[in-house]
Each structure stands twice: as structure tokens, then as C-alpha cells.
Amino acid sequence: MTSTTVPPGPPKRRRDRAAREREILEAAERIFGERGYQGTSMDDVAAQVGVSKPLIYQYYGSKDGLFLACLARLRGQLLDTVADAVLAAPDAEDALYAGFLAWFRFLDEHPQAWSVLVDEGMLSAGPAAEATDEVRAAFIELIATMVRMNLPAGRPVDDDEVQIVAQSISGATERLAIWRTRAATPPTPEKVARTLQDLLWQGLHTLKTT
Amino acid sequence: MTSTTVPPGPPKRRRDRAAREREILEAAERIFGERGYQGTSMDDVAAQVGVSKPLIYQYYGSKDGLFLACLARLRGQLLDTVADAVLAAPDAEDALYAGFLAWFRFLDEHPQAWSVLVDEGMLSAGPAAEATDEVRAAFIELIATMVRMNLPAGRPVDDDEVQIVAQSISGATERLAIWRTRAATPPTPEKVARTLQDLLWQGLHTLKTT
DNA sequence: TGCGGAACTTACTCGTAGTAAGTTACTCGG
DNA sequence: CCGAGTAACTTACTACGAGTAAGTTCCGCA
Numbered sequence: 001m002t003s004t005t006v007p008p009g010p011p012k013r014r015r016d017r018a019a020r021e022r023e024i025l026e027a028a029e030r031i032f033g034e035r036g037y038q039g040t041s042m043d044d045v046a047a048q049v050g051v052s053k054p055l056i057y058q059y060y061g062s063k064d065g066l067f068l069a070c071l072a073r074l075r076g077q078l079l080d081t082v083a084d085a086v087l088a089a090p091d092a093e094d095a096l097y098a099g100f101l102a103w104f105r106f107l108d109e110h111p112q113a114w115s116v117l118v119d120e121g122m123l124s125a126g127p128a129a130e131a132t133d134e135v136r137a138a139f140i141e142l143i144a145t146m147v148r149m150n151l152p153a154g155r156p157v158d159d160d161e162v163q164i165v166a167q168s169i170s171g172a173t174e175r176l177a178i179w180r181t182r183a184a185t186p187p188t189p190e191k192v193a194r195t196l197q198d199l200l201w202q203g204l205h206t207l208k209t210t
Numbered sequence: 211m212t213s214t215t216v217p218p219g220p221p222k223r224r225r226d227r228a229a230r231e232r233e234i235l236e237a238a239e240r241i242f243g244e245r246g247y248q249g250t251s252m253d254d255v256a257a258q259v260g261v262s263k264p265l266i267y268q269y270y271g272s273k274d275g276l277f278l279a280c281l282a283r284l285r286g287q288l289l290d291t292v293a294d295a296v297l298a299a300p301d302a303e304d305a306l307y308a309g310f311l312a313w314f315r316f317l318d319e320h321p322q323a324w325s326v327l328v329d330e331g332m333l334s335a336g337p338a339a340e341a342t343d344e345v346r347a348a349f350i351e352l353i354a355t356m357v358r359m360n361l362p363a364g365r366p367v368d369d370d371e372v373q374i375v376a377q378s379i380s381g382a383t384e385r386l387a388i389w390r391t392r393a394a395t396p397p398t399p400e401k402v403a404r405t406l407q408d409l410l411w412q413g414l415h416t417l418k419t420t
Numbered sequence: 421t422g423c424g425g426a427a428c429t430t431a432c433t434c435g436t437a438g439t440a441a442g443t444t445a446c447t448c449g450g
Numbered sequence: 451c452c453g454a455g456t457a458a459c460t461t462a463c464t465a466c467g468a469g470t471a472a473g474t475t476c477c478g479c480a
Contacts, residue, residue: 224426224427224428225427227426227427230427261428261429262428262429262430263429264428264429264430265427265428265429268427268428
């Protein structure tokens with residue numbers, strides 16, 4: 001910064017590629033979380049890591065590529081957390097509640113992740129749309145499975161209805177997540193999960209009679 | 211385009227400001243609808259209208275300003291349509307169905323509007339967030355009113371629960387709208403509205419017993 | 421007829437995504 | 451120990467889009 005032509009300085013130890021990639025990813029996750037997708041420039045990330053911009057392009061291809069990589073990491077964690085909760089539940093009714101609870105708790109406990117995933121990713125019709133569609137598709141698959149668990153076996157299943165219900169639940173949980181972070185005094189995860197459960201549980205059964 | 215220094219050409223009749231504003235707004239609505247917010251440049255809009263960029267800035271202040279103006283116009287139409295349907299219904303159960311139906315039908319019949327409103331606007335955590343929050347807030351208010359209509363008078367109302375339910379429904383309908391446009395063979399508005407109604411109707415009553 | 425303001429333009433600046441082409445540190449066979 | 455090959459990394463650009471300063475042209479009206 002003080003010299004015009006670069007004097008050697010500390011002899012810049014090179015790092016392993018994988019290590020650098022992680023380093024970049026962590027910084028990106030943090031900055032995206034703080035300033036959002038639009039508000040983050042590749043130069044910012046590069047400066048933060050102490051590396052030049054083209055290196056990031058070499059590793060991640062594009063701004064979208066970098067953002068997608070962040071998403072992929074977070075989505076794995078979130079999906080696993082919710083899926084674990086659902087699968088650990090003793091019956092269908094508990095599974096529903098447990099899934100909701102795990103979802104809202106995770107987002108409370110990882111506000112940074114939340115910002116990247118939901119506020120930018122899940123919402124964006126922009127660059128990350130494909131990636132977040134994948135995340136969402138995975139959730140919808142999970143939800144659809146749970147919905148089917150609630151239907152008596154042997155009944156003919158209307159796949160359209162299952163889809164409609166799964167999409168609805170997905171949309172509801174996403175919007176609730178966003179609302180909760182914006183609300184002055186958001187209800188606890190338990191309260192939200194409970195209310196959702198109450199709202200949906202009965203209706204899930206009436207579907208089978210259609 | 212073929213000359214370097216502009217020869218007079220057709221003597222450019224000037225127009226009334228209001229007329230120009232409408233002209234610009236219509237073009238913007240169309241282009242935003244086709245290419246999305248990010249994909250649209252102010253130069254595109256200017257060229258399309260046959261006007262220079264600074265004029266648009268003079269009238270709308272910024273790209274966001276222009277986009278917001280588009281949103282405001284559409285939101286009015288959509289909100290009115292749904293509200294009318296809800297208010298015209300004979301009872302609470304019908305009101306719910308009628309509201310859903312109006313929502314999905316409107317979006318089917320105005321795909322252009324849809325694109326601007328939902329795919330970019332409703333979703334965006336970006337520049338138009340405040341404006342779309344307003345739209346959403348209006349819907350949520352409407353939904354909350356309907357929810358309260360379902361509760362027996364005289365009962366203490368848990369405002370948190372009403373909010374949770376209203377947010378859920380809002381999220382569900384938005385996601386369903388998006389899903390429907392992306393799906394190969396989306397179910398009819400009637401089917402979706404019916405299923406949603408079935409899913410929620412029972413649960414809406416259990417809330418009051420809490 | 422000429423003057424005041426509204427409608428409109430040219431010709432920029434600035435910031436950011438993305439790239440071409442080169443340079444430096446490491447490593448491994450001889 | 452040494453040089454060639456390659457992976458890690460940089461400087462120095464281009465391209466393009468948002469936004470602006472400063473002017474020019476047209477019109478209504480005294």
C-alpha cells in the first residue's frame with residue numbers, strides 16, 4: 001500500500017488448492033450473509049481472503065458459481081438436520097412437528113446461513129434459482145414422503161394433490177422463516193411448529209377421502 | 211445507427227409528460243416480464259420506447275423506481291380481484307375457496323403481470339423488497355381478516371397464531387403460483403384452490419380451541 | 421416576436437463481472 | 451543438486467450497465 005513497485009515483502013507461502021477453496025468459501029459465506037448477493041462484489045471477497053479475483057474465477061467459474069457453492073454447503077446441513085428429526089420421530093404426527101421444529105431451530109441457530117440460504121437463495125428468481133430449486137425439490141420430496149405416510153396404504157394416491165400439499169408446506173415454512181427474522185418479537189420455534197401442525201394435521205387426513 | 215452525427219430525421223414531436231410516463235411504464239412492464247429485473251437494462255427500455263435513458267431517470271428516478279411503479283400498478287389489480295372475490299362469497303368457507311381461485315385465475319390470465327409481480331417482485335430480496343412487502347402485507351391483512359371470520363366471536367384471539375396462519379397461507383399460495391408456471395401440466399386453478407381449501411379448512415377451526 | 425420553462429439529448433463517470441497473458445513458487449526425475 | 455514442468459497466483463486489462471452533468475430544442479404565452 002505504501003510502495004509503488006512491489007518489494008518482496010513476506011514471501012507469500014502458497015497453499016493447497018483445497019485449503020484455498022475452503023478459505024474462499026468461508027469468506028464468501030460470511031460476506032454474502034452480511035451484505036446479500038447483490039451487495040457483495042467479487043473484489044470484496046478476493047480482498048477479504050487476501051487473494052486476487054481471477055483465482056476465485058479459476059476455482060468457482062463465476063459469481064453464481066461461488067454463490068451456488070455456498071448454498072450447496074448450507075443446504076446439506078439444513079436438509080440433514082430436518083431429515084434426521086423427521087426420521088427419528090415415532091409416528092407421522094410427531095414427524096411433522098419435529099420437522100418444522102428442526103427447520104425453525106436451525107435457522108435461529110445459524111442466522112448467517114439463513115441469510116444466504118433463504119433471504120437470497122430461496123427467494124431469488126435471479127442467478128441462484130436453479131440451485132435453490134434443487135434444495136427445495138429435496139425438501140418437497142421429504143414433505144411428499146411424509147404426506148404419503150399419513151395416507152392409509154392401499155388407497156389410490158392423487159399425485160397432484162400430494163404435490164400441491166407439499167408445495168404449500170414448503171412455501172409456508174419459507175415465508176414463516178422470513179417473517180420470523182423480520183418480526184420484532186417472533187414466536188418461538190416451538191410455537192410456530194405447533195401452530196403449523198395444528199393447522200395442517202387435520203387437513204392432511206381429509207385428502208385421502210378425496 | 212447508420213450516421214455518426216445525427217441528421218435531423220423526423221422532427222420528433224414532443225409528448226405530454228403523463229403520456230410518456232404511461233408509454234414508458236407499459237414498455238417496462240413488458241420487458242421486465244420477459245427478461246426479469248436483472249435481465250432488463252435501462253438502455254433496453256429507453257430504446258424500446260424510443261427515448262433516451264436520462265428521461266426515464268427524470269420520471270422514475272432509478273431502475274428500482276421504475277420497477278416499483280410497475281409493481282404498484284399490478285398489485286392493485288391483483289389485490290382488488292382477490293378482495294372482490296372474497297367479499298362476494300356468501301360465507302367464510304366459500305370466501306377461502308373464492309380467494310384462492312381468484313388468485314390462481316388472475317395469474318393464469320395475466321402471465322406477464324405474474325412474471326413481474328411474483329417471480330421477480332414477491333421473491334426478490336433485492337431492490338423491490340419494500341414494495342413487495344407492502345403487497346404482501348395487504349394480502350396478509352386480508353387473509354388474517356378471513357381467518358378471524360372463522361373464529362367464533364367472543365373467543366380470545368391469539369394474534370401470534372393468526373399471524374402464523376396468515377403468513378403460512380401467503381407463502382403457500384405464492385409458492386404454488388410459481389410451481390404452477392414451472393410445471394409441465396399444472397393442475398387447474400379450481401383443483402389447486404379446492405385442495406388448499408381441503409387442507410386448511412379443518413385446521414382453521416382447531417385454532418380457536420387453543 | 422421573443423422569453424421562460426418543460427421535454428429531451430449527447431456524452432460522459434464510475435463500479436463491477438469477467439478475461440488474457442504473464443510470473444512465481446513448488447516438486448520431482450535425473 | 452538442478453532444471454523442466456506444472457499448479458498457484460497476479461497485473462492489467464475489456465465490456466457493460468447504472469446513474470449524471472450540462473446542454474439543446476421545442477412549445478405556450480405575454
